[in-house]
């Protein structure tokens with residue numbers, strides 16, 4: 001494989017993904033301005049984000065199928081065109097319906113980007129490199145949030161709504177040009193893709209990807225570890241910190257910054273862990289899920305407001321959910337044949353976004369119900385109502401954990417039938433511990449005999 005060419009192709013793909021993340025997160029930064037521009041309340045503004053995520057999640061499987069059929073180049077370029085048009089629409093929109101339409105286009109274009117970039121990896125990189133490159137992709141893309149938080153916010157506050165959104169639309173135009181000019185689906189000499197698949201064959205391919213327990217292990221892994229971080233970063237984190245925990249906007253922004261930073265730093269760790277211990281991927285997912293549940297439990301059960309160190313720990317643990325959810329795509333890649341990886345990746349990527357969507361909606365619903373019942377004492381975003389509302393997350397964490405354990409049994413049975421036997425982790429750890437103690441005793445014995 002031609003390594004410099006592979007890295008060039010990957011860089012173009014990642015740039016397009018980074019621009020997609022900037023488009024995705026830009027509306028969150030302009031929430032206050034959106035309230036004024038569209039004369040809308042909080043519920044209407046949050047509807048923009050929920051709808052955008054709904055479109056994103058709903059398109060994952062169709063996009064996965066299309067990327068297997070038409071390749072990454074056309075899908076990434078098409079996604080950038082849609083996002084550019086969506087932001088152009090938003091730049092001039094002055095009614096809620098026009099604004100919502102813009103966000104729907106952004107959600108659709110965004111949906112076409114990530115899995116198409118991930119689809120390039122097994123085609124351009126050797127299998128041993130793939131876990132690390134997968135992590136680097138997710139990690140680099142998160143820098144897109146920096147674009148929406150820094151230059152976009154700066155232009156928004158200095159020049160106003162229309163120039164800020166026009167700037168973002170121009171980034172997508174640049175992405176289209178770069179992708180069409182430089183990105184190629186496969187290395188030279190790679191057999192051509194079969195783009196002639198009919199509807200029936202597509203259905204068969206989707207059914208096969210779904211029936212593969214490894215794909216479902218990826219889906220439930222992504223579902224369980226990613227959503228708490230998405231809910232925190234895209235929706236309830238900021239009001240919880242500022243209104244319920246009383247941190248003030250400065251500390252809340254710093255905690256959000258810590259969230260982005262830890263997410264980026266943790267990426268390479270998970271990449272090398274997966275490359276070194278491919279048989280321990282689901283154990284790692286379960287460990288991160290348990291750590292998430294424990295940290296949220298500590299914050300929500302803390303008498304009064306939680307100390308800053310605990311909130312920082314929460315931001316850090318939630319941040320780790322992003323890179324660890326990439327393990328889900330690793331399952332999709334390693335358990336499916338090449339021609340079905342896009343479809344399987346699409347299935348996996350639905351998980352975390354559906355869980356996040358349901359949680360964002362249910363937390364809002366519980367907060368509203370508690371307020372209407374008089375429990376919140378007129379403070380919609382008070383600490384006690386948030387304690388109850390955010391506990392919705394435990395239901396999804398538990399559900400995801402149980403589904404991972406169940407589907408993992410199927411994966412292990414399938415591997416055993418192929419002659420691959422994975423020993424239970426506690427058994428391996430106990431054996432290592434005994435071995436270490438035995439070596440320690442041998443060494444002590446040798447030293448004693450040298451001294452006497």
Ligand SMILES: N[C@@H](Cc1c[nH]cn1)C(=O)NCC(=O)O
Nearest residue numbers: 114138139142263322323325326
């Ligand atoms: N897990 C995320 C990506 C990620 C990596 N590190 C932090 N977040 C994911 O599933 N991304 C899909 C997307 O479209 O961004």
